[in-house]
Amino acid sequence: MITSRDDVWQSAEVTAVDDVADRIRRIVLQPERPEPTRPGEHIDVLATVNGEQQVRSYSVVEAPDNGGHLVITVFRTPDSRGGSEFMHSLEQGQVLRVTKPLQNFPLRVGAPSYVLLAGGIGITAIAGMAALLRRLGADYRLVYVARSRAAMAYLDDLAALHGHRFEAHIDDEGGSLDVPALVAGVPAHTELYMCGPIRLMDAVRRTWADRGLDRTNLRYETFGNSGWFDAEPFVVRIPRLGVEAAVGSGESMLEALEREGVDMMSDCRKGECGLCQVKVLGLAGRIDHRDVFYSDRQKASDSTMCCCVSRAVAAAPPTSSGKRPAVLTIEVP
Amino acid sequence: MITSMTTTTTNSTTAKLLSYPLNAWYPAAWDHEITGKGILSRTIAGRPLALYRTQDGHPVALADACWHRLAPLSQGKLVGRDEIQCPYHGLRYNAAGRCTSMPAQETLNPSATVASYPVSERFRYVWVWLGDPTLADPALLPDMHQLESDEWAGDGETIQAPCNYQLVLDNLMDLTHEEFVHSSSIGQEELSESEFEVTHDENTVTVTRWMRNIDAPPFWLKNMRDKFPGFEGKVDRWQIIHYTFPSTICIDVGVAEAGTGAPEGDRSRGVNGYVMNTIAPETDRSCHYFWAFMRNYRLESQLITTQLRNGVHGVFGEDEAMLQAQQAAIDANPDHEFYNLNIDMGGMWVRRLLERALESEGRSVAAPAAAPAASSKG
Incomplete structure (x- = not known):
């Protein structure tokens, strides 16, 4: 990983914090070594979680003063692994270790048209792209979807800035996004950039493939923290090693196995690279595949899974009493 | 013309050797040097490039290092309409620098890209812009008509x-x-x-x-x-x-x-x-x-x-x-x-x-x- 390099880490001081939506906080950092940023970039942050330093990634929403300030925006997740809680505890004047802006989600300049699709907190990766395309006079649509208006950071600002190019789809106001209609209306050679919950992104990926559009024109970034089901505790066993670990709803299976002392291999920790894959030997419950490494066919077979993001959930609909956690039996490399 | 009204004096240059601006067009090659048959490896402004043409004849300048293990793409081969294949593990990239194929998996890692730099072909040269791509305006090419x-x-x-x-x-x-x-x-x-x-x-x-x-x-x-x-x-x-x-x-x-x-x-x-x-x-x-x-x-x-x-x-x-x-x-x-x-x-x-x-x-x-x-x- 690029983040293993010493020269990318620096100090950054928190210069402002304010809430911009329900459980969403805007944090302004002043990095030690300012540099210009480009849309799609993120910074890695050392967060203190349970007394340990852990790396979390946040999109750079904007970087005023030519990178002199970096604005990130953090959603405090209900099943937080602790990172977002730490970020919400930050106060003005605190100093963090952060990387310089890193690019995994570049916006290509020069496409004939663009669709930018943000789901919920995914707007943090998308807003900067929209601002740049507007400045360049590009042909773009900005589509912002969420469950409720209260959970939409920057909604009014974006609507004002992007005018007729902006549309919001809000579930609890009856305006859910019709994904097939969105993809059906995309002209050939359009590039679609998206960041949001895996359900949304999976739906777009499938309709994109069904339409036979060039799959390299579908660009996305995943945070690896959303699934088809809510996170719940489950049990994972490795018979060969005699390990049984209880995975809490606020941690990943990978983290639970590492906590138990299992020597695990992994890299991206967001379900992209496939290094953390484990073999599924037995399953009481079902697997919530949250990665983008496996194809739909592979996910349906349930024979392997990416343990950095994917989880197990109980098969039966949860009831208030007598619910048994899912149990996964696996083998690791 | 007067370019500045400030009272700051500009000292005459003391640097013997200058660094190079990146927000500029540089000639990467003569037009005839870049073909659709082979890949030209050339370093411009400190950036190793793999230069080739698509089947439609458009010049392409990709960063000459595979996303995966940094093997030089210029030692690979051209495949399909606009793609280059890494000589080491066969990852393929299109003219936009986006991976189109990776070994031993059915999906594409969404982060797998190499830089594709803006290019412009004019005055018998293929020019490349290595800085901020949003500033790469062909109107800025020098007049060599x-x-x-x-x-x-x-x-x-x-x-x-x-x-x-x-x-x-x-x-x-x-x-x-x-x-x-x-x-x-x-x-x-x-x-x-x-x-x-x-x-x-x-x-x-x-x-x-x-x-x-x-x-x-x-x-x-x-x-x-x-x-x-x-x-x-x-x-x-x-x-x-x-x-x-x-x-x-x-x-x-x-x-x-x-x-x-x-x-x-x-x-x-x-x-x-x-x-x-x-x-x-x-x-x-x-x-x-x-x-x-x-x-x-x-x-x-x-x-x-x-x-x-x-x-x-x-x-x-x-x-x-x-x-x-x-x-x-x-x-x-x-x-x-x-x-x-x-x-x-x-x-x-x-x-x-x-x-x-x-x-x-x-x-x-x-x-x-x-x-x-x-x-x-x-």
Whole structure:
């Protein structure tokens, strides 16, 4: 990983914090070594979680003063692994270790048209792209979807800035996004950039493939923290090693196995690279595949899974009493 | 024109070797060097590039390092309409630098891309922009229209110059060196005796020198006789050096029968050439120096095209030897500074424009001092 390099880490001081939506906080950092940023970039942050330093990634929403300030925006997740809680505890004047802006989600300049699709907190990766395309006079649509208006950071600002190019789809106001209609209306050679919950992104990926559009024109970034089901505790066993670990709803299976002392291999920790894959030997419950490494066919077979993001959930609909956690039996490399 | 009303004084440049701006078009290759059959590996402004053409003929410049393990893509092969395949593990990328195929998995890692730099093909070169792609406006290409005009003929070559690119710009902005470096072809003592005039704006520098009623040096006497067989007598000679940011210098050169009005604009009794020079930094201590000699007379003669190209090849070989020796002496005398002469006026304006651009990019002006000499790859 690029983040293993010493020269990318620096100090950054928190210069402002304010809430911009329900459980969403805007944090302004002043990095030690300012540099210009480009849309799609993120910074890695050392967060203190349970007394340990852990790396979390946040999109750079904007970087005023030519990178002199970096604005990130953090959603405090209900099943937080602790990172977002730490970020919400930050106060003005605190100093963090952060990387310089890193690019995994570049916006290509020069496409004939663009669709930018943000789901919920995914707007943090998308807003900067929209601002740049507007400045360049590009042909773009900005589509912002969420469950409720209260959970939409920057909604009014974006609507004002992007005018007729902006549309919001809000579930609890009856305006859910019709994904097939969105993809059906995309002209050939359009590039679609998206960041949001895996359900949304999976739906777009499938309709994109069904339409036979060039799959390299579908660009996305995943945070690896959303699934088809809510996170719940489950049990994972490795018979060969005699390990049984209880995975809490606020941690990943990978983290639970590492906590138990299992020597695990992994890299991206967001379900992209496939290094953390484990073999599924037995399953009481079902697997919530949250990665983008496996194809739909592979996910349906349930024979392997990416343990950095994917989880197990109980098969039966949860009831208030007598619910048994899912149990996964696996083998690791 | 006045470019600044501030009272800050700008010191004359003290950097011997300059760093290179990135928000600029650099020539990456001659048009014919980039094909749809093979991949050209070339480093421009410190960035190793894999250069090729799609099946539709569009030039492509990708970062020459696979996303996966950084194997050089230029050692791979071209596949399909616009793709390049990594020679190591077979990952494929399209012209946009996006991975289209990776081994042993059914999906594509969404992060798998290599940089695809903006390119523009014009004036017989393929140009590449390595800085902020949103600023890559083809309108910023330097004017080298003589290279693709019906009214001019000629050809050129590339010199792999083992020196900082600014030393080449210095060389071309002050032609008094011709008297000493090129004494057998274009040199003559009137070069350093005649006055010259320098003008500049935000993007260009011009140095104009006229030498009146002089003997034509051998190179120019030959050219006059190509157009006016049997020509004898004195000539008026001109050198009008046009620099355009960041590294293009087109020199309007020629001689005309003395007293026939060339300085006033009537060049009909003379011969006119344009020395087209455009330089791409490769490393801090090497550059790709693309040149051509164009003429606007005897356009039909391929013989003259070849003779002129060969003649200039010889002349520029003398420059190359001097530039290499100068770079070596600079590196061997790190504690010694440059001093400036009156004749450096043009080169000093070039340095100032480059320094301003580097400062506006937030980059250091001086090239690193002690880097080991890098080898040119061609």
